[in-house]
Amino acid sequence: MTEVVLAAAPTQILAERRRFRVLRKLAAHRSFKIGLVLVTILVLCAIIGPMLTGIDPTAMSIRSRFKPPSVRFPFGSDQYGRDILTRVLYGGRLSLSLGLSVALISGVFGALIGVTAGYFRALDPYVMRLMDALMAFPAILLAIGIGAALGAQASSIVVALSVAYVPRTARIVRASVLVIREMEYLQAARVSGAGDLHIILKHVLPNCLGPLIVQLTFIFAYAILAEAALSFLGIGPPPPAPSWGNIIAEGRDYSVEAWWVMLFPGLAVSLAALGMNLLGDGLRDVLDPRLKIET
Amino acid sequence: MAEQPLLSVENLTVQFRGDNGWVNAVEGVDFAVGAGECLGIVGESGSGKSVSALSILKLHSQANTRYASGTIRYGDRDLLTLPQRRLRQVRGGEIAMIFQDPMSSLNPVLTIADQIMEPLRQHQGLSVQAARRKAIELLEMVRISDASRRIDDYPHRLSGGMRQRVMIAIAVACRPKILIADEPTTALDVTIQSQILELLRELQREIGMAVILITHDLGVVAQFAQRVVVMYAGRVVETASVPALFERPMHPYTEGLIRAVPNLDEDVHRLTTIPGSIPDPSTLIAGCRFSPRCREAVKSCLAEPPALVDAGAGHFARCPPRIAAGGIS
Amino acid sequence: MSAASIVVVRDLVKTFAARGALLRAVDGVSFDVRQGETLGLVGESGSGKSTTGRILVGLEAATSGSINLFGQEISSVRGRVTPGAVRRRLQFVFQDPQNSLNPRMRAQDAIAEPLDVAGGWSRSARSDRVRELLEMVGLPRSCGDRFPHEFSGGQRQRIGIARALALKPDFVICDEPVSSLDVSMQAQIVNLLLDLQERLGLSYLFIAHDLAVVRSISARVAVMYAGGIVEIAPKRELYTSPLHPYTQALLAAVPRMTSNRARAAVITGELPSQIDAVPGCTFHPRCPFAFERCRIEKPKLREIAPGHLAACHLHETPA
Numbered sequence: 001m002t003e004v005v006l007a008a009a010p011t012q013i014l015a016e017r018r019r020f021r022v023l024r025k026l027a028a029h030r031s032f033k034i035g036l037v038l039v040t041i042l043v044l045c046a047i048i049g050p051m052l053t054g055i056d057p058t059a060m061s062i063r064s065r066f067k068p069p070s071v072r073f074p075f076g077s078d079q080y081g082r083d084i085l086t087r088v089l090y091g092g093r094l095s096l097s098l099g100l101s102v103a104l105i106s107g108v109f110g111a112l113i114g115v116t117a118g119y120f121r122a123l124d125p126y127v128m129r130l131m132d133a134l135m136a137f138p139a140i141l142l143a144i145g146i147g148a149a150l151g152a153q154a155s156s157i158v159v160a161l162s163v164a165y166v167p168r169t170a171r172i173v174r175a176s177v178l179v180i181r182e183m184e185y186l187q188a189a190r191v192s193g194a195g196d197l198h199i200i201l202k203h204v205l206p207n208c209l210g211p212l213i214v215q216l217t218f219i220f221a222y223a224i225l226a227e228a229a230l231s232f233l234g235i236g237p238p239p240p241a242p243s244w245g246n247i248i249a250e251g252r253d254y255s256v257e258a259w260w261v262m263l264f265p266g267l268a269v270s271l272a273a274l275g276m277n278l279l280g281d282g283l284r285d286v287l288d289p290r291l292k293i294e295t
Numbered sequence: 296m297a298e299q300p301l302l303s304v305e306n307l308t309v310q311f312r313g314d315n316g317w318v319n320a321v322e323g324v325d326f327a328v329g330a331g332e333c334l335g336i337v338g339e340s341g342s343g344k345s346v347s348a349l350s351i352l353k354l355h356s357q358a359n360t361r362y363a364s365g366t367i368r369y370g371d372r373d374l375l376t377l378p379q380r381r382l383r384q385v386r387g388g389e390i391a392m393i394f395q396d397p398m399s400s401l402n403p404v405l406t407i408a409d410q411i412m413e414p415l416r417q418h419q420g421l422s423v424q425a426a427r428r429k430a431i432e433l434l435e436m437v438r439i440s441d442a443s444r445r446i447d448d449y450p451h452r453l454s455g456g457m458r459q460r461v462m463i464a465i466a467v468a469c470r471p472k473i474l475i476a477d478e479p480t481t482a483l484d485v486t487i488q489s490q491i492l493e494l495l496r497e498l499q500r501e502i503g504m505a506v507i508l509i510t511h512d513l514g515v516v517a518q519f520a521q522r523v524v525v526m527y528a529g530r531v532v533e534t535a536s537v538p539a540l541f542e543r544p545m546h547p548y549t550e551g552l553i554r555a556v557p558n559l560d561e562d563v564h565r566l567t568t569i570p571g572s573i574p575d576p577s578t579l580i581a582g583c584r585f586s587p588r589c590r591e592a593v594k595s596c597l598a599e600p601p602a603l604v605d606a607g608a609g610h611f612a613r614c615p616p617r618i619a620a621g622g623i624s
Numbered sequence: 625m626s627a628a629s630i631v632v633v634r635d636l637v638k639t640f641a642a643r644g645a646l647l648r649a650v651d652g653v654s655f656d657v658r659q660g661e662t663l664g665l666v667g668e669s670g671s672g673k674s675t676t677g678r679i680l681v682g683l684e685a686a687t688s689g690s691i692n693l694f695g696q697e698i699s700s701v702r703g704r705v706t707p708g709a710v711r712r713r714l715q716f717v718f719q720d721p722q723n724s725l726n727p728r729m730r731a732q733d734a735i736a737e738p739l740d741v742a743g744g745w746s747r748s749a750r751s752d753r754v755r756e757l758l759e760m761v762g763l764p765r766s767c768g769d770r771f772p773h774e775f776s777g778g779q780r781q782r783i784g785i786a787r788a789l790a791l792k793p794d795f796v797i798c799d800e801p802v803s804s805l806d807v808s809m810q811a812q813i814v815n816l817l818l819d820l821q822e823r824l825g826l827s828y829l830f831i832a833h834d835l836a837v838v839r840s841i842s843a844r845v846a847v848m849y850a851g852g853i854v855e856i857a858p859k860r861e862l863y864t865s866p867l868h869p870y871t872q873a874l875l876a877a878v879p880r881m882t883s884n885r886a887r888a889a890v891i892t893g894e895l896p897s898q899i900d901a902v903p904g905c906t907f908h909p910r911c912p913f914a915f916e917r918c919r920i921e922k923p924k925l926r927e928i929a930p931g932h933l934a935a936c937h938l939h940e941t942p943a
Contacts, residue, residue, distance in 0.1 A: 484668035514879035
């Protein structure tokens with residue numbers, strides 16, 4: 001057995017270097033870094049920004065209607081004289097947490113449905129046809145329908161968008177499960193006498209998490225954009241509580257005279273979507289071994 | 296080999312982009328092949344045997360590969376510095392290649408006819424009819440029975456052995472001067488392997504081409520090649536004629552490798568092993584790259600990289616202590 | 625056969641439906657494995673050797689036939705449930721240690737998975753057992769917290785073996801355990817399997833395509849072709865005086881390092897695709913000695929010398 005001791009030395013050195021390979025690769029990935037910075041800034045602004053300005057986002061002041069950007073109103077003010085900067089900072093809280101909720105909910109349900117369909121092949125045709133049917137509707141249309149039925153409130157938008165995006169996450173998870181179920185380590189587990197639940201929890205789920213996380217960053221971005229679109233159509237989170245979407249929606253009638261009302265929340269939406277997409281691209285490059293060849 | 300070799304690789308160093316910068320995949324590799332000769336390049340995974348051979352035609356992805364040093368002399372040209380356009384004329388024409396996996400080397404949506412006719416039309420400018428006639432001839436040449444019917448089949452209708460025959464037919468279509476065969480029988484069963492090796496031997500004689508056979512299988516080299524290059528961890532460790540190498544291996548690695556192969560014709564209680572495992576290309580080893588696994592390593596082996604030393608009669612080994620001691624222990 | 629047989633397989637058949645036709649992957653296979661011995665099962669791809677191993681361990685259901693493990697009859701047919709007590713004594717080593725280890729599971733968890741599934745192991749008992757197993761297969765005791773990609777191919781196969789030994793099995797099926805490894809690693813793993821057998825009294829079914837590797841580890845060897853066993857004999861006899869023309873061809877086809885290019889006899893043709901079942905002997909289209917009877921009647925496996933069985937009309941004494 002002395003022969004193996006010899007072998008251990010060089011690999012040990014290697015192991016130390018390989019352990020944090022994913023993190024090191026992410027740190028070296030340019031678009032991931034840009035995305036991370038963007039998203040971090042936006043999240044920090046939404047969390048601590050409102051405390052710094054100390055202004056009530058719903059406080060109206062007739063005298064300061066439609067003030068262009070200035071020292072007092074850095075982003076200008078709207079038709080009720082409310083500070084746009086404060087409203088954008090507060091709106092970030094709602095919009096970002098809405099995006100996060102949609103990503104988490106569609107992630108959890110998508111994983112459940114995808115694993116069920118991919119692992120238990122007998123259920124697959126039924127489950128996936130249902131998903132196909134859902135996917136046949138444009139996400140926005142589906143959300144409008146559900147939003148209208150549940151009433152205009154933030155929670156119904158979360159439900160509506162989650163329903164719209166679940167088929168996408170379910171498809172991604174199912175596709176990974178179909179690959180994983182053919183791997184020998186599943187058979188090895190089965191030979192050890194492992195049951196389906198053990199195999200799903202220990203082997204299937206951990207290995208399909210990578211692609212799912214990547215997809216969720218994109219869904220996060222879509223959800224923020226969709227919230228803006230739904231607000232624009234009048235079924236977003238109801239005023240006066242600000243979201244990026246409803247600030248834009250309220251500003252659209254004055255877009256020529258008071259361009260700043262729409263511009264700043266619009267910028268926030270774009271930056272958030274861009275940031276999440278860059279983040280997702282970076283994760284995909286690093287986590288997906290099939291794309292590793294050309295970076 | 297006294298006269299000018301057909302192709303000679305000199306001091307070739309190829310680097311791949313790794314996680315932490317450039318890594319030497321092969322380092323200072325020299326070998327040469329004469330007209331009509333069969334050269335075997337043998338080694339385990341990570342030895343750089345395939346990397347060296349693929350470099351002859353510069354088949355590595357350009358973005359992640361760097362040819363840090365060396366020349367590949369073919370006639371009066373250096374293939375490493377040849378412009379892409381001129382290199383394309385050499386590829387598939389004068390120097391052809393077959394690979395390990397005939398499944399992925401053939402395009403599944405094209406018929407055998409399409410794939411054999413393409414190089415004929417490109418390199419020899421044949422008309423469709425003439426190319427088809429030639430393609431059927433080629434299939435007959437690689438001993439595919441019923442060639443005129445088989446030619447319109449798609450690859451998935453053929454067995455692994457048949458696909459490798461088709462690949463060989465494509466490779467020899469332009470009567471190349473050199474055929475590079477990268478593990479051509481590794482994916483095949485042993486009875487099919489012997490058929491393919493027999494076919495290659497016959498074609499080599501008929502066409503008079505040189506063959507560079509890359510393999511991990513010492514038995515295949517012993518049966519097929521005239522000279523052999525043994526590689527380990529990116530370097531050539533020994534070069535010799537086949538009889539000399541198998542009768543008097545000079546390098547401890549070569550000797551260990553030959554002894555580690557289980558013997559088909561004898562009962563042994565335990566196999567002889569080489570301790571340790573093959574180093575990763577990015578692992579830095581001062582001195583001889585085999586020294587961590589070598590039972591005979593002395594102080595000088597750990598200090599500086601040994602040179603490939605001539606032991607006489609065309610037998611070279613990268614092990615100065617062994618050669619100083621007069622060869623085999 | 626002998627009283628000490630711990631595995632008895634009789635007339636095992638496995639058919640697959642493929643493009644409307646029945647494919648007989650395993651076609652009436654019978655063999656025994658005795659206590660403490662290694663039976664080698666060699667054959668080329670498509671011979672049914674791996675399917676046979678997978679049926680024994682329960683990864684596939686047999687179409688018909690009987691399997692007796694450790695004196696207990698296992699209904700081999702579809703829907704069988706191997707009793708846990710029997711399954712625990714039977715383990716499997718996979719071909720490719722790259723694929724048979726979950727890339728996101730640490731070595732210690734992969735090795736302990738059979739323990740976790742079986743249950744009843746305390747944390748400390750579990751980690752003691754893992755360290756003991758690591759040492760047993762020649763890995764450093766401390767490497768359990770590493771992931772599979774941090775090991776070399778040979779080391780990964782050691783983990784696969786440690787895992788198979790976790791529940792102290794009596795019988796281990798090794799399916800091409802060294803065929804994806806380099807020569808220098810291969811010899812280490814073969815020696816490890818030999819050591820473990822000696823130390824733990826294991827019995828192996830060693831499935832491989834490499835005749836030389838099989839010779840180095842087996843006591844007896846069975847040769848499979850097109851779903852059936854064509855010859856089975858103690859290893860020295862099989863390698864020095866093979867009776868079946870296929871075994872002879874197989875041995876002749878292996879390129880030797882030593883022989884001075886005594887040109888290997890090349891047999892023509894390829895394995896039948898099995899969908900269009902060959903009448904008579906499955907090997908007759910490639911057999912240089914085939915005669916009329918071979919084309920009509922399928923030869924039975926029968927004892928020609930003591931312990932040496934072959935399925936070939938050439939070796940039948942006229943009735």
